Amino acid sequence: MGNTINTQHEQLGKVRSTIREIFEYGNKRRMEIGAENVFDFSLGNPSVPAPEMVKKTYMELLQTESDIELHGYTSAQGALPTRKAIAENLNSRYGTAFHADNFYMTCGAAASLRVTLGALITPGAGEEVVTFTPYFPEYKVFVESSGAKLVESISDPETFQIDFTDLSSRITPQTKAVLINSPNNPSGVVIREEGIRQLAELLQERSAIYGHTIYIMTDEPYRELVYDAETVVPFVTKYYDSTIVCYSFSKSLSMPGERIGYILVPDACDRAADIYAAVCGAGRALGYVCAPSMVQKLIARCAGEVSDVQVYKKNRDILYGALTEYGYKCVYPDGAFYLFFKALEEDAGAFCNKARDYELLLVPADSFGTPGYVRLAYCVSTEQIEKSLPAFKALADSYK
Ligand code: PLP
Numbered sequence: 001m002g003n004t005i006n007t008q009h010e011q012l013g014k015v016r017s018t019i020r021e022i023f024e025y026g027n028k029r030r031m032e033i034g035a036e037n038v039f040d041f042s043l044g045n046p047s048v049p050a051p052e053m054v055k056k057t058y059m060e061l062l063q064t065e066s067d068i069e070l071h072g073y074t075s076a077q078g079a080l081p082t083r084k085a086i087a088e089n090l091n092s093r094y095g096t097a098f099h100a101d102n103f104y105m106t107c108g109a110a111a112s113l114r115v116t117l118g119a120l121i122t123p124g125a126g127e128e129v130v131t132f133t134p135y136f137p138e139y140k141v142f143v144e145s146s147g148a149k150l151v152e153s154i155s156d157p158e159t160f161q162i163d164f165t166d167l168s169s170r171i172t173p174q175t176k177a178v179l180i181n182s183p184n185n186p187s188g189v190v191i192r193e194e195g196i197r198q199l200a201e202l203l204q205e206r207s208a209i210y211g212h213t214i215y216i217m218t219d220e221p222y223r224e225l226v227y228d229a230e231t232v233v234p235f236v237t238k239y240y241d242s243t244i245v246c247y248s249f250s251k252s253l254s255m256p257g258e259r260i261g262y263i264l265v266p267d268a269c270d271r272a273a274d275i276y277a278a279v280c281g282a283g284r285a286l287g288y289v290c291a292p293s294m295v296q297k298l299i300a301r302c303a304g305e306v307s308d309v310q311v312y313k314k315n316r317d318i319l320y321g322a323l324t325e326y327g328y329k330c331v332y333p334d335g336a337f338y339l340f341f342k343a344l345e346e347d348a349g350a351f352c353n354k355a356r357d358y359e360l361l362l363v364p365a366d367s368f369g370t371p372g373y374v375r376l377a378y379c380v381s382t383e384q385i386e387k388s389l390p391a392f393k394a395l396a397d398s399y400k
Helices: 007-014 018-033 052-064 067-071 080-094 108-120 138-145 164-170 193-210 272-286 293-302 310-326 348-356 382-397
Strands: 103-106 128-132 149-153 175-181 215-220 243-248 261-264 338-342 373-377
Touching: 052 293, 067 293, 080 103, 080 261, 080 293, 103 108, 103 272, 108 138, 108 175, 108 215, 108 243, 108 261, 108 272, 128 138, 128 164, 138 149, 149 164, 164 193, 175 193, 193 215, 310 338, 310 382, 348 373
Parallel strands: 128 149, 128 175, 175 215, 215 243
Antiparallel strands: 103 261, 243 261, 338 373
């Protein structure tokens, strides 16, 4: 036998994501013409600072805690005070009754998703995970590497809410879980309460028919990033018992590099104790035990904090208003920090290449399961947004 390595992982490592590719192109252009002249809307890196309380708490922790306390291992599933603080915060906001042992601390939503899939999926059993277009492209990596197949359900093309006729045909006896993401990356759409209710009903019905529970996995890095008073993000565990929440503080606290989030397995979830054990086991098998300890201590004190998201709202309002006026067909973004619109030609890749002539860096949404659409991440300064508008207008005019 030759010197073999895991070719599947080798491929994953060699193929750069489209978003990274564009970001690298942006770096090159920034060097060539100056950062202020490149309108880079490619990456979902929060642009507002972390809340003041975060900086203050880090300083206090450094001054008051011993190095061993601060940098030592915590319990594998996360420090008790951290899990307790998160439970109390959710209970006060949603009237739930969670406790520390419902939570497993992880390195952001990515780890939360992969560990949860590791807990639910039996490799080789032909199981399927259904998600809705458009979706975060890493879902495919997480689902396939856990040994299941990712099945796309096509959302309503006008509203990007769930299309229940389509979903109904995608749910089969092989379905292990339905993965939702609201507010959504890349559309910014929040699934309405009625949609969550209908989803819960459908899954209850199918679970009974197939004789096994279909779980909901809800990926919630953008939970707190909504901009209109009337937009309510339903807390899914209240509508469907067998819901597992995959949360991240990356966006709500503007700290994606700190890698912190959690998995919530409510008591009401079918086989809750076994699933929690399997989450601990998957965390162990995947090497995700004991999330970073200093940031866990921070979360214990800042669980209810949220960055000032008003800048995102302002950016959304300016962009949505201007782009719609220029003739782009945009999906109204309730939250997150993405604007999603139809490319002005069939091939979104060709459209995004043309946008580069105007120094606009946009992401074609083919890998999100929606060919012909484009994602724009507006987590940049408002000044950049305002400066970019003539470029969007010129790009639109070039198609007239
Ligand atoms: N899920 C979605 C929908 C995302 O947009 C992201 C990151 O942008 C993640 C998961 C991964 O989040 P994290 O950086 O917390 O791992």
